[in-house]
Amino acid sequence: MPELPEVETVRRGLLRLVKGKTIQSVDIIWPKTIEGDNEAAKLILRGRTIEDIERRGKFLLFRLSDNLTLVSHLRMEGKYYTVPVDEPLEKHVCVVFHLDEQIDLWYMDTRKFGRMQLVKTGTETELVPGIRKMGPEPTDADLTVAYLQQIMAKSRKIIKPFLLDQSNLAGLGNIYVDEVLWQTKIHPEQPVDTVTLAEITALRRNIIDELARATEHHGTTVHSYTNAFGEAGSFQNELQAYGRAGEPCMRCGTPLVKIKVAQRGTTYCPKCQVIHE
DNA sequence: GATCTATCCTGGACGC
DNA sequence: TGCGTCCAGGATAGAT
Incomplete structure (x- = not known):
């Protein structure tokens, strides 16, 4: 399941593979993948050159x-x-971009959840709802303690769904939320407005550092994720909470527990991560 | 406005 | 072996 480190890894791989190439034609095998009129999209894409690939949150x-x-x-x-x-064509190919130099770019999606949208450059911040509402990138410059303190004081949510909500901050998904909460010793069901300033400060540091470290490892391979070269990431070997239910906590030895929070599988340490007032 | 829930999808694990 | 059921989860529309 691609989160920010995986998407960034895909972006870097694609830059090496398709930057500068021109789209000759497009085949759309799963129509819902591309929003709107598929035939119009095919016509609009024909003859366009891929000049660059950027990322905003989990969007390419x-x-x-x-x-x-x-x-x-x-x-x-x-x-x-x-x-x-x-x-x-292999099973699960949803879109084929026929490029110049005898290369095809496949978009494959086993569960067919992925979506694409064509917009005039610069209007994505208004026309793509997920980007329009997106919070800051998890970097030292963009994600400040003051910002987190301000939005967390106003929220009545519990911390896990709060961190998964991309309108609060960009890039976290189920895996890395479990990881940063374990690192910061915060219970996934801790009410957001009761998290202390010291915890917010540590949480911010862990979010920024964890995502940067995972990106260095080319992301986490769980289920079927691979980068643009078909290579798996290696960060799954570094995970301390996600997917380790029943195994001893690396800090205190207590068996990690798996529960459901906001419809998401959630692994935490019942001794290190305790709900406080 | 904020929060919660169902929905989209399919492969794999599991039980019978 | 084959079948049915459940689980995994990011984003979002619709309900509360």
């Missing part, structure tokens, strides 16, 4: 020639692969 932004941007979200299992032209 393919900057195309003549001020067009293809906004792509991988959701659960979306993946990009480049293959020789006219390679027989």
